[in-house]
Amino acid sequence: MLDVVVLACFYTLRLLAGGAATAIGVSDWLLAFSVFFFFGLAMVKRYSELRELAVPPDGSAVGRGYFRSDLEPIGTFGVASGMISVLVLVLYVMSPEVRLLYRHPAILLLLCPLFLYWITRLWFKANRGEVILIDFQRIPGVSPDFVMNHVRAGQEIFTKEIIDAGFEQIGERKGLLKESYFVRFRRAEK
DSSP states (O other): OHHHHHHHHHHHHHHHHHHHHHTOOOOHHHHHHHHHHHHHHHHHHHHHHHHHSOOOTTOEETTTTEEGGGHHHHHHHHHHHHHHHHHHHHHHHHSHHHHHHOSSGGGGGGHHHHHHHHHHHHHHHHHHTEEEEEEEOOOTTTSOHHHHHHOOSOHHHHHHHHHHTTEEEEEEOTTSSSSEEEEEEEEOOO
């Protein structure tokens, strides 16, 4: 579990570093939301990995410190953490300081159903063994320098790596994102 906590803290630390780099203060509310949100994302990552490993029910995932029997609590903690992040958002919107920042703060409450939907959908997909790949198009001579210097590979290579890991491509949404691609995979039947 320490790995998941550290991962969530590192993601939150990136927010602090970004705030420091841009001289924009990071609120306690954002930090609280982020810790729970990122912990939930880290848990869904571990859940998906452990679910797909060939490990006997009472066997340990080598080098991971988890057992197949840990799937249920990992899922519970992950979903709960995601829901708590939404609760933090609600508490923030209802706080007195928000009324000073926004003319109509209640509009921010519309984010809550979106986050609830996204978090539950993510967990349903993980439970079904589905993976969604969204990344920048990396096309020499077309993609911006930032993408060419920071994205390791293009869609073809990532798709091949995922298929080689035992997944099958079940869909692709073209034109959904301007400079990115969106591909869906499901664990191939054995």
